[in-house]
Amino acid sequence: MDDDNRVTRRRVGDAEIRRANRRWWDTDANAYQAEHGAFLGDVDFVWCPEGLREADARLLGELAGRRVLEVGCGAASCARWLATQGAHPVAVDLSAGMLRHAAHAADRSGVRVPLAQADALALPFADGSFDIACTAFGAVPFVDDSAALMREVCRILRPGGRWVFSVTHPMRWIFLDDPGEGGLTAVHSYFDRQPYVEQDETGVATYVEQHRTLGDRIRELVGAGFRLVDLVEPEWPEGHDGIWGQWSPLRGRLFPGTAVFVTEKRGQERGAPRPR
Template sequence: MIQEPASSAFTTGPHSGHAPGPAAEPEATRRDAGVTESARANRGWWDRNADEYQTEHGTFLGDDRFVWGPEGLDEVEAELLGPPEDLKGKEVLEIGAGAAQCARWLAAQGARPVALDLSHRQLQHALRIGGGFPLVCADAGALPFADGSFDLACSAYGALPFVADPVLVLKEVRRVLRPGGRFVFSVTHPIRWAFPDEPGPEGLTLSSSYFDRTPYVEQDESGRAVYVEHHRTLGDRVRDIVAAGFRLVDLVEPEWPAWNSSEWGGWSPLRGNLVPGTAIFVCARD
């Protein structure tokens, strides 16, 4: 959810440019946050902010586009899941689906998608737009599907940036894929964590260590986390993929296209022409 939780939810945290919810301004800090705390905080954040998110970004995302990130790379051109004509009849799981824009595009290609998200409110937006495919509210670390249920899985900024144990999620995705299946997911490019989350010139100066994996946490006055994002280096992501039993087929770093003049948190034409903002991992389940 640009997950989101941006598939259709690209990261929206302070390292991704989300606006605070209606409650008092939370305190931003870097501290440890485990699996349970991260899931609870992010479920609450997305339930509270889904309406604002869809209002602000719905036009860019569309109702039935498959966009991999704020750069605007579209699956119809990228074909990271394969040629569109080969998607017909494929059972596809979208993780961190938000309003299920990607699943809706997949359905239009003749695929049989299932859209899953941690946030009930995000899925209400998916239901509002419609599509006729199943919507499932569940944690990506405990997928409620039998082994080998899907041919393909995808996630555009869904789940992976927000979980404390990405290997657990990757293993779950591999479990529900059939042999020969593919999982493609996009996340904030790890290098972005070294820069301020600003789209202008002030966002071009290194401000923190790329190697600091301490989670970004927003917490209320009692110290309770209300939003969590987890940073992994590029090498960490590759090792996580391998540890989960996948084979890394490709790593795509979308360049900022000339047509895209929009800003989204720290993403912008200025930043995008100098620093990668998104990393897309194409993984095979042998």
């Protein structure tokens, strides 16, 4: 198989997706942390390559005393930051390689949070266990049945609990993954939901990432039992000259690269007295 066939858009079965992405993140964990670890920090909550920080955005609401689940935590820098804000976080990821880096970062920083290896589609927690769930580019783009993921997160949240997640902005799927001028021309249909797939010489998927439109995401959330509070599209900040994959100052000044969905589980209104 030539290099042109190593990257494609095609349907992939659930079992192949799980194997591919688990193996990818286990294998790529060292390279990923070497490239992005300094930007993400050991104890920091960065939502996206644009550099939006939870310390400034406050999308999660009140943190002190809240039980928070970080889904698809990677090296768990966000969960450790949450712990410094008085929250009680738990961090889960499918990849043992990424969780290994989470343990190393805990040793370096001295900030420790509970870590668990778990599938986001089968979270090992009781109903209503958490006040908040969050992820910065974790889990959501890597599962085929993201509607099921939304339902699973809704299950482990109490009524009124907040679910906030960042993903690649859906309109970015129109363009090539090119941070330069080649990434300014629309080449794909926004409505093509076939995933981006990297595959080996035998045609077996080695990396799979899913595309959903904005409407798809909102319907998934509403169907799972959430209400949309906000949709944040971070602008590219002045003076930020970093490049992360297809994110760059050139593209960032023209159209959004990240979408952050801020939602709450329907039921008890936020701020109402919580049952003991």
